[in-house]
Amino acid sequence: MLFPCSACLAQKGRADTALNSNLSLEVNKMNGSVEQTRQTYPGWDEFYNKDIDEKLDFFKLNGRLFDVIFAQQFDRPFMDYLCKIADMIRLLAQTKMGQEKLRHLLPHKRAMLYFVQPSTRTFLSFQNACYILGLSVSESRGTSTSSEVKGESSEDTIRTFASYVDLIISRHPEAGFAEKTAWVLNQTDRPVPILNGGSGPDQHPTQALLDIYTLERSFQHIGGLDGKKIAMVGDLKRGRTVRSLSYLMKNYNDVSLYFVSPDVFRMKDDIKKFLEKHGIPYYETDDFESVMPLVDAIYMTRIQKEYSDDPSGEADTYPEFHFKKEHLSIIQPNCTIMHPLPRRYEIEVEVDNDPRAAYWRQERNGMWIRAALIAYVFQVEQEIFAEFS
């Protein structure tokens, strides 16, 4: 069944992206620490509620991206450029000499990985991207061992990192967190770039970069991503990866999207409105099998139960939205099967060895594209290109 393609009038969609979530208060109750200080920053609410297009310049410096907060910051020239840098890094990394060259690019820089929400791939790929380019890395993987236990605000915590390092990469359960910290830091005398490694159910822009890189590589012999049909499957409502990836589709010609989900997890109106504004066709359905033969890529996602208001009342798994071994015979010969991972039951393990299963390559691509992003942020990409001239 096809859902009607609603010309939705999304309310600003800010309610569930508000910063005053109770999450950190809940954590504090559990570990007996002091309630976190919530500072009021004059001007923040006004900035946060602006249209995204009005905010983009604030996260740039001298015409280049400085902070990476939203997927809407990336245009096509940037995407193509970044994929090219990632290809060069990948090639150089094949030899010991090439790896040494890469390691000598940024040994004078230090990065902080502030990951206070669980992460395996995003954390490790960023950490290893730093190692590839020679950066030193510090990390915090929870709030229980920092001064946040004493009630320090997140903004002061981040500002403290900026006193010691040249780059901050953050993952946080609150939507808007990366944006707010970049906004605060950019008004200080030591702004350092912030890269958003996931902000609640809202955005995951660097995942979208690696997803595009994977799609472009998968389709490199059949005209790239332009003109392709992509299915996104699962929890589209709370999955930040599919949200960020949808935004990036504005950069590609003639792409169409198939949103396949249980009714309760349909893609939110803000994304649909964005697609309508940019003339990107999308279809909504709960009939996964009918979509399988039509598309060039199938992007599977996990049910994001951690964001549920009532986890015990929610099903763990939706078998009609799983990709099974028998489905391999009905998808196109060039179809790419993707997943941001971690997976639960969405893709049977028997699918893993099919050449169209791209998710393990996809996770490794995360390291190359993040290394490319860091090289871009510190403006050393010309030195990488020079190795090939």
Ligand code: NCD
């Ligand atoms: C995703 C995330 O954290 O949003 N994982 C990732 O970063 N690779 C997807 C998920 O957790 O389901």
